[in-house]
Amino acid sequence: MIRPILAFAALALALALPAAAQDRANRLFGAKTTPSAQPPAAIGSYARGCAAGLVQLPETGPTWQAMRLSRNRNWGHPVMIEFLQDLSREATRHGWAGLYIGDISQPRGGPMTSGHSSHQIGLDADIWMLPPRRHDLSRRQREEISSVSVRTADQRGLTANWTPAHHAILRAAAMDPRVDRIFVTPPAKIEMCRTATRRDRAWLQKIRPIYGHDTHFHVRLRCPPGSPLCQTQTPTVDELSKGGDGCDETLMWWVTEYLEPREAPAEPAPPARGPRDYTMDDLPPQCRDVLASR
Numbered sequence: 001m002i003r004p005i006l007a008f009a010a011l012a013l014a015l016a017l018p019a020a021a022q023d024r025a026n027r028l029f030g031a032k033t034t035p036s037a038q039p040p041a042a043i044g045s046y047a048r049g050c051a052a053g054l055v056q057l058p059e060t061g062p063t064w065q066a067m068r069l070s071r072n073r074n075w076g077h078p079v080m081i082e083f084l085q086d087l088s089r090e091a092t093r094h095g096w097a098g099l100y101i102g103d104i105s106q107p108r109g110g111p112m113t114s115g116h117s118s119h120q121i122g123l124d125a126d127i128w129m130l131p132p133r134r135h136d137l138s139r140r141q142r143e144e145i146s147s148v149s150v151r152t153a154d155q156r157g158l159t160a161n162w163t164p165a166h167h168a169i170l171r172a173a174a175m176d177p178r179v180d181r182i183f184v185t186p187p188a189k190i191e192m193c194r195t196a197t198r199r200d201r202a203w204l205q206k207i208r209p210i211y212g213h214d215t216h217f218h219v220r221l222r223c224p225p226g227s228p229l230c231q232t233q234t235p236t237v238d239e240l241s242k243g244g245d246g247c248d249e250t251l252m253w254w255v256t257e258y259l260e261p262r263e264a265p266a267e268p269a270p271p272a273r274g275p276r277d278y279t280m281d282d283l284p285p286q287c288r289d290v291l292a293s294r
Contacts, residue, residue: 029110036293042121042230050287051109051122063088063098076104077122079224102126111275123221151214174203185214186254193247204245
């Protein structure tokens with residue numbers, strides 16, 4: 001009963017806004033509480049698109065729980081839902097009880113009213129760094145519990161929260177052919193480069209360092225079959241340093257020069273236009289059909 005009320009309130013708010021704000025795609029997609037009645041398809045790019053026929057990750061399974069249910073973002077392409085269930089079972093082989101799954105996508109994908117720039121086509125998912133100990137958390141507990149950070153306060157190292165199991169689970173995810181790349185905090189990539197064996201390194205190329213990913217890791221899948229309008233991210237892992245592992249000297253830039261103080265520009269740059277500014281005209285035209293579908 002709560003979700004229909006929230007959906008009605010969101011729609012009423014959108015209608016009450018000025019015309020320019022009404023047309024913002026994130027409000028239109030954010031007001032949808034159910035998926036489109038269409039065959040599954042990822043449409044557009046990870047940060048400028050939408051998704052048809054998404055399916056919902058069950059709130060609780062034998063080896064996973066979907067977190068922050070109030071956001072209604074546990075929707076993904078069927079390939080993503082299958083991947084998450086597979087990886088949660090794999091996690092039990094490394095001492096975890098499974099996985100806590102964060103945001104995937106909205107019911108019809110598209111730009112979000114808060115948070116992510118990507119997660120728009122049902123092929124991105126956040127997985128908590130917190131090892132689950134139980135899978136019977138209530139809805140309220142899933143709102144109150146937090147993940148853990150594996151990065152030190154100075155952003156240059158890892159805390160004791162990082163374990164060999166994190167390495168093993170990330171390795172398993174990266175070796176899955178459905179995966180295009182995985183975003184992690186830079187110190188984690190550095191540590192995995194340090195501890196991986198010489199003969200087992202090709203998967204490291206899929207591990208991409210970027211800050212903001214210390215309490216979760218972000219898995220991005222390749223465009224799946226049956227989604228001709230899905231735009232593969234470039235450069236792909238196959239094109240980057242063929243045979244390389246991404247562990248060269250440029251990796252250290254993330255914990256050296258990147259963290260150095262920067263001088264403020266003489267004239268601040270105008271604010272960049274982002275996904276929360278998009279109108280429907282900014283998205284693939286097929287997204288209008290996704291939005292209009294019953």
